[in-house]
Amino acid sequence: MAELRAAGLIIFRRMALGIEYLLMQTSYGCHHWTPPKGHVDPGESDRETALRETKEEAGLGNEHFKVIEDFRKELKYEVKGKPKTVIYWMAELLEPSTPVLMSEEHQDYRWLPLTEACQLAKFPDMIETLKECDGYLKQQA
Numbered sequence: 001m002a003e004l005r006a007a008g009l010i011i012f013r014r015m016a017l018g019i020e021y022l023l024m025q026t027s028y029g030c031h032h033w034t035p036p037k038g039h040v041d042p043g044e045s046d047r048e049t050a051l052r053e054t055k056e057e058a059g060l061g062n063e064h065f066k067v068i069e070d071f072r073k074e075l076k077y078e079v080k081g082k083p084k085t086v087i088y089w090m091a092e093l094l095e096p097s098t099p100v101l102m103s104e105e106h107q108d109y110r111w112l113p114l115t116e117a118c119q120l121a122k123f124p125d126m127i128e129t130l131k132e133c134d135g136y137l138k139q140q141a
Helices: 046-058 114-121 124-140
Strands: 004-015 018-026 037-039 065-079 082-093 106-112
Touching: 004 046, 004 065, 004 124, 018 046, 018 114, 018 124, 037 046, 046 082, 065 124, 082 124, 106 114, 114 124
Parallel strands: 004 082
Antiparallel strands: 004 018, 004 037, 018 106, 065 082
């Protein structure tokens, strides 16, 4: 059985009251909230996918953020009985007021502090990933 593979970026910004994470609500399925991500196209690397999907889904390109090179998280779970791997990198939005430009794949987005982001994310592995991001950033401070 072919494994599904996807990649994305966990985008964060530094605000006066602390770190905020970008979550986007899908316009399909159960309308879950996730960072921008998508399926890896043939011949495309995980990293190329993460950058392309972030541009397509949130309108944020390389010029808008800095990827945190030494933070990479791999999630494995099943979707409709098929194994799926999702690779995330973390990226800091360089200018906190940069607008998010949603694609038709999403119906809403929010910038949220960790606790609220975890409440919206719902899936345990995504919650744990957000907490790991936050812990990483606190260690770097």
